[in-house]
Amino acid sequence: MKITNNLGLPTPLVRAVTFSEYDRKGCDYTITQLLRPPRIAALERQHREELTEDASDRLWLLLGSAGHEVLRRSADAQGIVEERAIVEIDGHKVGGQLDYAISDGSMWDYKFTSFWAVKDGPRPDWVQQLNCYHYLCAQYGVEIAKLQIVAIFRDWSKREAERNKDYPQQQVKLFDLPLWIPEVTLSFLRRRIAVHEAAKTTLPQCTDEEVWAKPNTWAVKKRGNVKALRVYNNELEATQHLANLATEPNKLEMEFRPGERPRCESYCSVAQWCQQFQQWKAAHGR
Numbered sequence: 001m002k003i004t005n006n007l008g009l010p011t012p013l014v015r016a017v018t019f020s021e022y023d024r025k026g027c028d029y030t031i032t033q034l035l036r037p038p039r040i041a042a043l044e045r046q047h048r049e050e051l052t053e054d055a056s057d058r059l060w061l062l063l064g065s066a067g068h069e070v071l072r073r074s075a076d077a078q079g080i081v082e083e084r085a086i087v088e089i090d091g092h093k094v095g096g097q098l099d100y101a102i103s104d105g106s107m108w109d110y111k112f113t114s115f116w117a118v119k120d121g122p123r124p125d126w127v128q129q130l131n132c133y134h135y136l137c138a139q140y141g142v143e144i145a146k147l148q149i150v151a152i153f154r155d156w157s158k159r160e161a162e163r164n165k166d167y168p169q170q171q172v173k174l175f176d177l178p179l180w181i182p183e184v185t186l187s188f189l190r191r192r193i194a195v196h197e198a199a200k201t202t203l204p205q206c207t208d209e210e211v212w213a214k215p216n217t218w219a220v221k222k223r224g225n226v227k228a229l230r231v232y233n234n235e236l237e238a239t240q241h242l243a244n245l246a247t248e249p250n251k252l253e254m255e256f257r258p259g260e261r262p263r264c265e266s267y268c269s270v271a272q273w274c275q276q277f278q279q280w281k282a283a284h285g286r
Contacts, residue, residue, distance in 0.1 A: 001051040001269075009055050017058040025084055027095035031132045034094070034192040035125050037210040038199035043270035045200075051269055063154065064112045085136035089186070092193055096133050105145035107133060115153045115168055122149050122175040128188065130177055135185040147177040205276055206264075214260040223253050231257075258284055 003018045033041065044051065086095040098107065109130055117123065130147045137144050156171040180188075195204065218238035219228035229252075232238040238254050245252055264277040271277050280286075 001048070001053060003058070004052055004054045005056075006054050007056045013062075014055045017055050017062050025086065025095060026093060027086055028092040029094050029193065029196065031094065031096035031129055031136075034132075034189065034196060035128055037206050038196045039204050039206045039210075039274070039276070040268060040270060041196060042199040042203055043273055047270055047273055053269065060112075085133075085140055087136055087139045089189055090193060092197075094136075094189065094193070096129075096136050098133050098137070105143060106148065107137070107144045107146070108148050108150050109133070110150045110152065112152050112154050114155050116155075118151055118173070118175070122151075122177060126175075127177050131180040131185050132189060134179065135182060135189070138182060145179070147179055149175040149177060151175060210263070211261040211277075212263045214262070216259045217257045219255045219257055220252060221255060222251055228255070 003014065005014050084095050084097045086093055088094070098109075107130060109126070111126065126149050130149070134144045134147060151173045153168060153171050153173070156168065160167050161169050198204065215233055217231050217233055218235050219231045220238055220241045221228040230241060232241070235256075242252060242254055261277065261280060264271050264274070264280070268274070268277070
């Protein structure tokens, strides 16, 4: 991938977001790779020489790396810190780098994230990731009984916390994750390996979950207002809502809100080469 500098950022900053000490240590797959959509991974391999990203879009990487480095230096001697574990599954070497596991049986993973990303709870891929790490630890004889995400909100506002009691009152939140039994995790890992291997010969479709799909909706709202009185996933239900409020027909309106694919539209490095996304755009007049 080529890193551009369209904003003319200082050279040390560009180097910082470009440089990486990440070492797969001979792994065929890392846990992070296995959790990614196989279609995206396959297209990135096909277009490796054409991929570009601007340095300004990689600043989040710098913040996360700096935070992890400080936490690594602050760890005590009891923990397994930033260590890579590797196991073989169905003939493939699978590895994962642990943030922090301690001798009392706990594993922590630090996430520098937005509050809005976790307002409904920890992300499903975090649950998958830490359970896979738990499985790797077990193969090394390290027993883990508790999985936790340490979410550090990079967009947290003290003023908003004082104003809104439903807003996080601290900048850090711990999430306890469900712990899978080893058989469930191994089955999950085997499925992920299989779909990524299959994608090397036949390009699969991304699922709605993988593209973070948002369905078409119909909003009933007061004319001129942005905020809806209610939002429906069904046009008929929205129409019936309007009919039930026929005494105020001139004060209300129904607004169609087309569905979205946020990952494809803003966060996919290979969207321009993806026929699935291009076909979706054409069908939705994008």
